[in-house]
Amino acid sequence: MTALVLVFGEDDNDREAVCHLARALCPGVCLAKRRSPLVLTKGRAEAEARKQASRIAAVVRAERIRSEIPLVLAHEDCDAVEPAHEALADRIEGNLSREGIPCVAVTPAFEIEAWWFLWPRAVTAVKSHWRDPGQQGREVGLIVDAKEALRHALRKPGGDRRHDYKESDSPKIAAKVGELELVDQPQARSASFARFATKLRVALRDGEK
Amino acid sequence: MVWLDGRKLDMSKNSSGLATLRKLGKPMVPEQVNDLAVLLETFRIFEVDVAKARMPSAVAVSGTLAADAGNLASFLAYLKQSHEPIFDQILDDMRYILPGFAGLHLTPIGGAAAGMVVEMEERGLGGRTPLAAASFGTIRALALLAMLHDPDPPRLTCVEEVDHGLHPYALDRLVERLRDASQRTQMLVATHSPALVNRLRSDELIVCERDPATGASIIPAIDAATVRAMAAESDLLLGELWFSGCLGGVPS
Numbered sequence: 459m460t461a462l463v464l465v466f467g468e469d470d471n472d473r474e475a476v477c478h479l480a481r482a483l484c485p486g487v488c489l490a491k492r493r494s495p496l497v498l499t500k501g502r503a504e505a506e507a508r509k510q511a512s513r514i515a516a517v518v519r520a521e522r523i524r525s526e527i528p529l530v531l532a533h534e535d536c537d538a539v540e541p542a543h544e545a546l547a548d549r550i551e552g553n554l555s556r557e558g559i560p561c562v563a564v565t566p567a568f569e570i571e572a573w574w575f576l577w578p579r580a581v582t583a584v585k586s587h588w589r590d591p592g593q594q595g596r597e598v599g600l601i602v603d604a605k606e607a608l609r610h611a612l613r614k615p616g617g618d619r620r621h622d623y624k625e626s627d628s629p630k631i632a633a634k635v636g637e638l639e640l641v642d643q644p645q646a647r648s649a650s651f652a653r654f655a656t657k658l659r660v661a662l663r664d665g666e667k
Numbered sequence: 668m669v670w671l672d673g674r675k676l677d678m679s680k681n682s683s684g685l686a687t688l689r690k691l692g693k694p695m696v697p698e699q700v701n702d703l704a705v706l707l708e709t710f711r712i713f714e715v716d717v718a719k720a721r722m723p724s725a726v727a728v729s730g731t732l733a734a735d736a737g738n739l740a741s742f743l744a745y746l747k748q749s750h751e752p753i754f755d756q757i758l759d760d761m762r763y764i765l766p767g768f769a770g771l772h773l774t775p776i777g778g779a780a781a782g783m784v785v786e787m788e789e790r791g792l793g794g795r796t797p798l799a800a801a802s803f804g805t806i807r808a809l810a811l812l813a814m815l816h817d818p819d820p821p822r823l824t825c826v827e828e829v830d831h832g833l834h835p836y837a838l839d840r841l842v843e844r845l846r847d848a849s850q851r852t853q854m855l856v857a858t859h860s861p862a863l864v865n866r867l868r869s870d871e872l873i874v875c876e877r878d879p880a881t882g883a884s885i886i887p888a889i890d891a892a893t894v895r896a897m898a899a900e901s902d903l904l905l906g907e908l909w910f911s912g913c914l915g916g917v918p919s
Binding site: 490491492493513516517519520521522523524 | 893896897898900901902903908910911912913917
């Protein structure tokens, strides 16, 4: 039976970006994106969050008919600065654990765009129109509204706004992180990324034992 | 170009080859080849041309529904004239699918060129609405129902995007009629609607996808027994399973 890590998340850009990062962190891992259910817990009451976890569990049970599913990656942006990612990640992992699903939560603070400040070389490798986003050595998990901050940081003075960062650029940046082998050379700090990277590597290493 | 027994048969690149099959004739090939050509020619690739279907038909009554439903009015007239219970069933289905729908009026066009025009009667609206003024979805639904109720269908009917233009609430009735029609003809319909797939049984679903490396079609992408087991294990509907990516047939 094939061993497959399933990736759930808020939208396909996020899922694709998480797949690239996971491959960069754990080369050789076999990943597949799964679309439904779309949203995990954001803005939802606890009962609804448990229901969503139960829907993910249903998809995993279906997949287990033909594949071994050692792990699920469940993405949701925090929409808050660190350390908000910890409570959100614990909540997602707890709800899925109660369903019998081993899970590593992917909870970027403030949102996944904050992570792109970690690898400025990967970002500028995607589009020559962009400038270095800066933030080297900083705690990027404290950047409020990271998407807008990244968009603004990448825009050259007087630059054409048609070249602005778009959410669909996110997977391209994540892919460059892998291609350029930058994942372990972040130029800034993000506790939410560090948590994800550590937990993913531990989970997959433990799964091999 | 086709060669047979040293004889060259010209064939257009765009040809289906059916005409060539017929050219072979009795002296060269068994009669079964001709029978096969006849059979293939009867297959209906049903693709409603809404612009044509909403126009009056050029003939008053026609017992065969055109593959583009361009003679919808005259086929409905035929059903009303020769199969009234079927015509009434179409009206009943239209009332279910289209709130406010009251009935159809078929009026022969006089003059030198005979023809047939369809008008709709709707509750709450005075007068009649000519089909020419009806919505895309209404015309397509009427044409689909006419095809699905065809008392003498071809051996195989194919429909692209069968749910196109239909309200999701209409899908219950559509699936029921597809099942009924499949007792008389093999139905092969394509859809990209999880809402429609949710209403299907595992043995009614064939998931198709392309091999990303070679571009070859993979049909089926997953066998029916596995789909059945996945649905049973997850308690998810087939459309939900397909949309999640579990069954394949989604962008990778």
